[in-house]
Amino acid sequence: MIGFQTLFYKEILRFWKVATQTITAPILTALLYLLIFGHVLDRHVQVYAGVQYTAFLIPGLVMMSVLQNSFANASSSLMQSKITGNLVFILLPPLSYWELFGAYVLAAIVRGLVVGLGVFIFTAWFADLSFVAPLWIILFSLLGAAILGTMGLIAGIWAEKFDQLAAFQNFLIMPATFLSGVFYSIHSLPPVWLTVSRFNPFFYMIDGFRYGFFGQSDVEPLHSLLIVLAFFLVLAGVGLNLLKRGYKLRG
């Protein structure tokens, strides 16, 4: 247990020591999205009845920040350790694959939630937000961060150079988050894209998260929760299996 705690603490300390890059910068980015899209669209778009567009947008931006930063934390930590060779300090001690998984994913969740909370604090001033079902907010943000933390872990294990990691991030994570309904309701999409969106697990994370605020969603929140939970369990299984086998970590 001390091994897990230490690695978890190290992972927290790692991003905390470069907080400008890992916390402040993503908060500012989300704030810019809000200012620009909110300014342009607030008077023209209403997704849910009685909900201002800016208010609709805020939970989407919060969740997007949670997801992207959870992914970035696990993936870049592992990748840097692999490239610089200091991963050996973690591979030599008797850390079990459960401890490795738990520490990396939990630290990713913390980073995601810290950034998400920061985005929320700075954006909440711009609209009247309601909190219809706070438990759903907590559940979906935790699960979303855990999923992306696990994806970051898998990507960090798999990628052999920063180029491959960037590809994973730009061709998979970014499109999946942007096309998940952060900025719109998928019901406003043409039928083909509506169907495509239903196969995007990110959509369920954001839709369920938003339900916690407005009590309105594109899909029944319990339905979303089950999909998101199943997705996490599959990814966790993959991640744990890779660590257990030492895939690309132990020759």
Added chain:
Amino acid sequence: MAAIQITDIKKSYGALQALDGVSLSIEPGEFFGLLGPNGAGKTTLISIIAGLIRSSSGTVKVMGHDVQSDYRAARGQLGVVPQELVFDPFFTVRETLRMQLGYYGLKRNDDWIDEIMANLDLTNKADTNMRALSGGMKRRVLVAQALVHKPPVIVLDEPTAGVDVELRQTLWKFIGRLNREGHTVVLTTHYLEEAQALCSRIAMLKGGKVVALDTTNALLKQVAGSQLKLRLSGAPMPASLKSIQIPLESIYTSLRINHNDEIEPILASLRQSGCVIDELQLQQADLEDVFIQIMGGVAQ
């Protein structure tokens, strides 16, 4: 029970057979040398012992624990100083050592960390970021990281490659003390005089196989007695001396002798055949001679 029991270890990378059936038993308390030219498989073997890579076949046990099936117990008994100069740029020396201790599942022990730092002359760098340290200082931290959990078995993979005399002396003083206190030490090095001075027993690897395994004294005896090194001019060396010549690429002609009373007849025979002796040295055999002989005349 052996400190490290290696049984018929094989490791191949595609067509390359990096290790080809290595078996070794390193006893508790030994100071053991693992020598061999570059590419002989030393680091591969150490990586298998440390669980950093997996063997294709065979078993390794550290203090009786299999490094695969009982990996947590095995790794807890082992401290490894890796060959590469790696460090985590986010942390100070003290943070690095505290965390390494924690990874081994041990509670914070600042007294021991302070003692290690004092012994490796790191005390005044304790709160310096790893990035700001010189290469030699980073090497010291690597050694400290390997010792932080007081492992009974310590493996050092070329710890003195490219480090100055001062660090070498500091390091060997500290490692020597740990060895006297009962820690088993396994060392790979390219400095053969270092191995000769420190190691009680030595294995030599070549092409992934153990080609020699004996006490350092016994290995030195294999190269009988001494060497007579001569720089000759005038006539070629008489054929009668060819049988005792050591084949070396050198301006010196080296002859193997068992006793000093063999010197006079050799000099007489050289004089008779018209050789002029420009220079003469008498050298005790050292580990380098053994190494060169065993590796087939190929210097490292």
